[in-house]
Amino acid sequence: DAGVIQSPRHEVTEMGQEVTLRCKPISGHDYLFWYRQTMMRGLELLIYFNNNVPIDDSGMPEDRFSAKMPNASFSTLKIQPSEPRDSAVYFCASSLTGANVLTFGAGSRLTVL
C-alpha cells in the first residue's frame, strides 16, 4: 500500500485566495483525520470522519475552513478565503476500527502571503 497520500506537498498563495488540500486514505481504513501543525500550537485535530461522515469538527477554526469526504478514498480540506495565519503544515491521517493506530501522510505545507 502507498500509505496516506496528500497533495499538494507545498502550496504558496496570496491572502484571500481559495486553497484546497487533498487526501487519499489507506484503502479499507474507515477513519480519516485532518490535523494542523504550527510551531506555536503544535499538532491540532481539525476534524475527523468515520465511514465518510464527519464526527467531530469542533477543531475547525472558523467558517473559512470546510472539509468533505465524498467517498471512502478521497477527502478535501478547503480554506476560503485564506489568511496569513493559516500558514501551517496540514496532515491527513487514516485509521482502521480496532487498530487504534493513525497512519499519517507526508503533509501539505501551506504558506499564505
Added chain:
Amino acid sequence: LAKTTQPISMDSYEGQEVNITCSHNNIATNDYITWYQQFPSQGPRFIIQGYKTKVTNEVASLFIPADRKSSTLSLPRVSLSDTAVYYCLVGNVDRGSTLGRLYFGRGTQLTVWP
C-alpha cells in the same frame, strides 16, 4: 478527555538509553497509550502502544505502572537518527464520540548528540 504532560525537550548521547515519561492522570478504563515519532518534514509515525504492564517491539519498550497514570517510553542505545519529536497519546480511536479526539500536544523534542 485525557490529556498528557511530557517534557518539552531532552538531550542524550549516542549509545545511551533514553527514557521519556508521560503523565496522564485522567486516563479512562478503555484508553490505550500510544507513542508516535515525528521527524522534520514528515508526519508522525506510530512506534508503540500499550494498555498495561510492559510492551516491547524492535524499536522501543513501553512501561506502564499498575495505576496507568503515567507511562515511560524507553529507547535503547539511541543513535543520531533517533533525533525527533516524540508524542504520547491517550485515547481510544475506536470510539465515535469525543473519546476519538486524540490529543497530540507539543511532544518531547529528543536531540541525540555524537
